[in-house]
Amino acid sequence: MGHHFDRFINPHQVGGIQQYVIDNGEGRGVRVCEVNTGSGLRYRVVVDRGLDIDHAFMREHSIAFLTHKGVTPPTRAMDRGADWLKSFAGGLVTSCGPFNTGAPATDEGKDWPLHGEHSNTAAQIESVIQPDPHAGRLEMSITGLVRYGAFYGPNLTLRRTIRSTLGSPKIEIDDTFINDGNSDLQHAWLLHINFGYPLLDAGTEFVFDAKSHTPRSDEMSQAYFTNLEDGMKFPAPSREQQGDGHVFRYLDAVPNAGRVRAGLWNPKLKFGVAIDYAKKDFPRLGQWLHWGQREYVCALEPMTAGVEGRDKDRARGWLRPIKAGASIRYRYSIEVVTNRSQIL
DSSP: OOOOGGGOSSGGGTOEEEEEEOOSSTTTTOEEEEEEOSSSEEEEEEGGGTTEEEEEEETTEEOBOBOSSOOOOOOGGGOSTTGGGGGOOBOSEEEEOSSOOSSOEEETTEEEOTTOSGGGOOOEEEEEEOOBGGGTBOEEEEEEEEEEEOTTSOEEEEEEEEEEETTOOEEEEEEEEEEOSSSOEEEOOEEEEEEOTTTSOTTOEEEOOEEEEEEOSSHHHHHHOSSTTTTSBOOOOOGGGOTTOOEEEEEEEOOBTTEEEEEEEETTTTEEEEEEEETTTOOEEEEEEEEOSSOEEEEEEEESSOSSOHHHHHHHTOOEEEOTTOEEEEEEEEEEESSGGGTO
């Protein structure tokens, strides 16, 4: 870290985790944990939204996109159609699943809502571990449980741990799903990693290594992504994508020693963000672009399935089984980098 430990008595002077409850606006009553890594990277974990991450800053610069409403309390009322959009806070990480990750669809006689129920499910905190540099412990972490399901099932639990190390601008996330029910289930998981201004700006570069791409079948995506090189630089805001205009494609990312790295680089600010995950965990990397005025956002989305509906994921063989009593684990990270070459 480079700190002189004899010059402070309270570790929060150099970093740590603050827990509080939002006390105003529509998000009143929502529990959050504010993480200061002591490296310039600060981020906020929203306990009542599945331990997802909304605010994220590197020094004075936001790296995440925030929606007009921001954080709202969790509610099962959003588990239908596209109502998920009404409670979408944006944020650095919004997790989608755990049973469906795409568009609203009917599959096996059941209606599945946009992006699943995770985001509208509160977590139960198991532990918050603070760094103690005087004792030589620089790691800090938040661990909690998110439970999904119903009587007769499926019944699934996510144990999520979010870790950072004092002095390092990196977020490490460890997700383990446990099928607590007595029947096998079909699982899907998608990480909606949302970038916004000022990290995202005209000329911000997408950095990834992919051998092929598949634009989504809608007309706008097909027209925009004609080559793999398209969409490598973000445009300025325009009315071209007002309202719900956006484009999306699947990338077949090339792994190195089994892991995929990708990210964004802002040449004006001279920093970027890299994501890192195992290709076997997330076979597809989604790229979502929406350059609307004020609603100016893009996302990189590691995913197990797709974004066009659970029925289509089933037909493609993309749903992932978890047997009764079994578990599945995902480990990934998000890191601020100060050199473009650090992304790949």
